[in-house]
Amino acid sequence: MSHRTARVLAADVAIALAVGVLSLVNAHWQGAGSRPSNGSPWGTGRGEPAGGPPWADGGPSGAEFAALPPAAYLCLAVAAASLAARRFYPRWGFVGAMAAIAALDVLGVDSGALRLGPMVLAYTMAARLPLRQWAPLAALAVPVFLAGRTDRPYFGLLDPGAAGAFVAALTVLLVPVALGVIVRLRRENARRERDDELRRSVYEERLRIAREVHDVVGHSLSVINMRAGVALHVLGKRPEQAEPALQAIRQTSKDALEELRGTLAVFREPDGAAAGGAAPGAAAEEDGGAAEPTGSAREPVPGLDRIDELAAGIDPTGDRVRVRTQGECTALPAAVDHAAYRIVQEALTNAVRHGGGAATVDIGYHPEELAVEITDSGPARPGRDYAEGSGIAGMRERARAVGGRLEAGPRAEGGFRVRADLPMGER
Known part of the structure; x- marks a missing residue:
């Protein structure tokens, strides 16, 4: 595991623990009696505790400790774990958090700050995954919404405010989803721009090398052709003048080979040090000259x-x-x-x-x-x-x-x- 991955995981675990502890405290300290629901889209709809946590409304005077069913602890743990693993398993984390919220609502336990989990996980899915990979999971909003209305006839769907409550619940998910989609599109655009720039750089480098090879080969062959013509012309009449022309051909071909090796050395990088020692020296010997090895350094x-x-x-x-x-x-x-x-x-x-x-x-x-x-x-x-x-x-x-x-x-x-x-x- 890299240092960056470890830091990201540590931060997510810390956030998940903080949200889980706040939710646990909120679920334990419920005030005597109940008050009407505050209209939270992910609320149970059964009424929420009047006293709230011990630090609300001036302290614990209006609150009392409420025992939780064993299944509630499991739901809190699953939701916190889902939030901690959101970057690695965003879809499974979203499913786990939604299932935990629905189970807590069925048990009649106030999920408290844990309601933020599905929102954060919805943003993570939209920011990291293509639409087709997570869009079907948005249908989980329906059973989670109905889970908080199991105590009402027909899940409370006949109530005048049922449609508005469902739209509000859906909006809670759509807002972070929209932010996630915007972030993902910006990242993809930046990635495409980097890829285009890389391809353009590769093309320009290939074009540069092609020009270098064209100039080196074209010039060297022209000089060799001219010198060979001179050597053939004087070979029968003045043989002593053919030797300088042949020496010039040999030197020109040697210089061209050395320059080509330096130009094409870019294709041997980054392991050019391993390939640049023996091969150039061997090639020089095959050319018939006593050239010294060029080594791995580019001229x-x-x-x-x-x-x-x-x-x-x-x-x-x-x-x-x-x-x-x-x-x-x-x-x-x-x-x-x-x-x-x-x-x-x-x-x-x-x-x-x-x-x-x-x-x-x-x-x-x-x-x-x-x-x-x-x-x-x-x-x-x-x-x-x-x-x-x-x-x-x-x-x-x-x-x-x-x-x-x-x-x-x-x-x-x-x-x-x-x-x-x-x-x-x-x-």
Whole structure:
């Protein structure tokens, strides 16, 4: 049993004991004679004691001790126990409390504060259970109402005030039931909102990982394809120049695998520590390299500080890819830094795959925003129709995710241009 459950049970037991003791005292100390019923919906209808408990009407002078039948003690105990177990067995508790009240009324014993039990249990049922699970139990109000009128002909149903008394008795149950239904509906709405938020978070995380995998795989395969083409071209004529291309292919594939492991490590959490040691190391050996094990720690996401490394991986000579920086380099928010890197990576990947010419990366640090522009001198022309594929859509989503904007399209002088303006935000 958890600490919270124990506290809840202790509180309910204390309340049930208090109500049971008050009811027992009220049932024992009954005044001599009787007075007309006070109109309580759950009253016996036989008249109630005039003196009341010993502390009523100035003390015990107008009250006398009344012995109770043995069955009355059992009814009081059942009603108190039903109230104590209301959170765990609300329906059985309601049935037990109603049966105890009806039995006390048949015995002619004033149930006193115990009449609050059915009200509290009715609220608990409505607040914790669907309507279909407890609505039939509301019919118990009829036999309990009639139990207090067994001394009258036809249960007093022919009396002028019988209908009003039954409506009052039913209202005593309907009010807490209505409150319980309102509470349950609010809880269900809050639960649905939390579930929707969780599903939305899961979807956004999957989308983020899909974008990461797309960028890493797409860029790496484009570079590998380009290097493989160079190696095949020089293999027959200048074999000594094929080795650098093959080394670049090996390094690019190794870096891509390491980055993919870091990106997909989220699927191994929270037991990533157990899965991240041996498996990555074994996979690295199978790839043919002497890579060191990555361990269970996730590598930091790449940012603009790795742009030169990215450009060198595409063009080691520096003839086809140039990186220019304007303004003073300042620390960027992690999300903006990573989004800028991925946009540059995807734009260079498209330039290598489709452009065929030289590419230039311009990074401008401004007081309010970061401007990233990638242009290439490929064969694209302004009048040519082009379809915006998943690469450009992914770049646009990355810019929008950090509150920026992105433009992509052919240039008037030829080639293609991608420009992203990303807010600096709070650093």
